[in-house]
Amino acid sequence: xxxxxxxxxxxxxxxxxxxxxxxxxxxxxxxxxxxxxxxxxxxxxxxxxxxxxxxxxxxxxxxxxxxxxxxxxxxxxxxxxxxxxxxxxxxxxxxxxxxxxxxxxxxxxxxxxxxxxxxxxxxxxxxxxxxxxxxxxxxxxxxxxxxxxxxxxxxxxxxxxxxxxxxxxxxxxxxxxxxxxxxxxxxxxxxxxxxxxxxxxxxxxxxxxxxxxxxxxxxxxxxxxxxxxxxxxxx
Ligand code: SAM
Numbered sequence: 001x002x003x004x005x006x007x008x009x010x011x012x013x014x015x016x017x018x019x020x021x022x023x024x025x026x027x028x029x030x031x032x033x034x035x036x037x038x039x040x041x042x043x044x045x046x047x048x049x050x051x052x053x054x055x056x057x058x059x060x061x062x063x064x065x066x067x068x069x070x071x072x073x074x075x076x077x078x079x080x081x082x083x084x085x086x087x088x089x090x091x092x093x094x095x096x097x098x099x100x101x102x103x104x105x106x107x108x109x110x111x112x113x114x115x116x117x118x119x120x121x122x123x124x125x126x127x128x129x130x131x132x133x134x135x136x137x138x139x140x141x142x143x144x145x146x147x148x149x150x151x152x153x154x155x156x157x158x159x160x161x162x163x164x165x166x167x168x169x170x171x172x173x174x175x176x177x178x179x180x181x182x183x184x185x186x187x188x189x190x191x192x193x194x195x196x197x198x199x200x201x202x203x204x205x206x207x208x209x210x211x212x213x214x215x216x217x218x219x220x221x222x223x224x225x226x227x228x229x230x231x232x233x234x235x
Contacts, residue, residue, distance in 0.1 A: 001037040001045075002116065003125045004060075004179050008043040012052070012062040021058045024050070034141035041128075041136040044069040072135035073100030074181055075229070076156065078148060080105055080188030081112040082218055088123050090219045095127035095137055097226035099184075104142035109190030115142055118139065139228070145196060152205060154180040159229060160200050163191070170209040175233040182233060186222045204216060 002024075007173045014134050016024065027106045032050050038060065039045045045067040076100040079086060092113040094102060103122070104115050121139055130138050152158065157180050167173050185200070192200070211224045 001039070001129050003129050003136070004040055008038060008040055008059060010064060012028070013207070014038065014048065014060045014062060016058045016060065018056055019086045021056060024058050025053055035063075036060075038062065039128075039134055040175040041134070042069060043107060046135060051179075058210070064210055067134060068093070070134050070210070073098045073137065075099045075234075076103055076183040077222070077226070078103045078105045078183055079108050079160075079222060080110045080187045080218065081115045081142065082188070082189065083112055084101040084116070086120070086219045087112075087115075087120070088216070090222055091120055091123040092127040093223050094226065095124055095132045095133065095228060097223070098133070099137050099226070100135075101138045101140060103140045103146055103183075104136050105185070106142055106144045107196060108145075108193040110188045111190060117141070137178065144185075146199070149203060152183075152203075153181070155206075156183055156187055156201075156205065158203070158206045159164055159225065160206050160208045161186045161211055161225050162200070163210065164197070164213060165208035165210040167208075168210050170211060170228050171232060173207055173209045174228060177229075177233045180233065182206075182229060184222075184225055184229060186218055188226060189218055 002020055017028045030050055032053055035047055037045050040223050044065050046062050046065050048062045050058055051061045052059040077094050081104050124136055141223050159182060211221055
């Protein structure tokens, strides 16, 4: 299953990128006439046939649609950038768990202020190819936490992973949110500062949730919170 940026439709000819050609020819050992699925995030999923194959490129002929396009997810996942390996994991898992938007957030204790957006985007595509989503989550440019909160959409709630949440029952805290537009906020490895936590807890759209008595790494906390959100409020 391959992501291609081109428009898709019956009879269209599509050429893959060089790395994809290598993957198809040398890793999967595919041959002319073999079929594979392609998607571009807009036109649904299509069955395509390998028309020509070389080291540099594979030319595909698009045959028939296998799935119609579905709307993109709406969940806005706000995360402090982490070191590269953990960030790769976090992005992959977020796509698998159905987030619609990836929003990097700069907090007081964010240790990795720069983000490799091309690598992040490549991880999004790879995860989407693997897990079968038809829409690619939107990758937003990093924003400071206070600016993110100042511009928060009025009809969206923000689930805030808070080690000191006023309840020890995350399911109860998420209980009323079925059908609501949601965001999720997970802190950096250094956690949120006390001032940030106070600011967050005072906001009417913020829903603090605990994730158990242990301190989880930020990438683990994200997966746990996304699983809870999907179980309680997701589809
Ligand atoms: N610096 C913090 C400390 O040592 O107390 C730990 C921060 S933790 C590694 C990173 C983020 O994961 C936190 O900011 C929080 O959003 C989330 N997190 C980790 N464990 C959690 C828990 N038990 N409940 C809620 N959120 C948690």
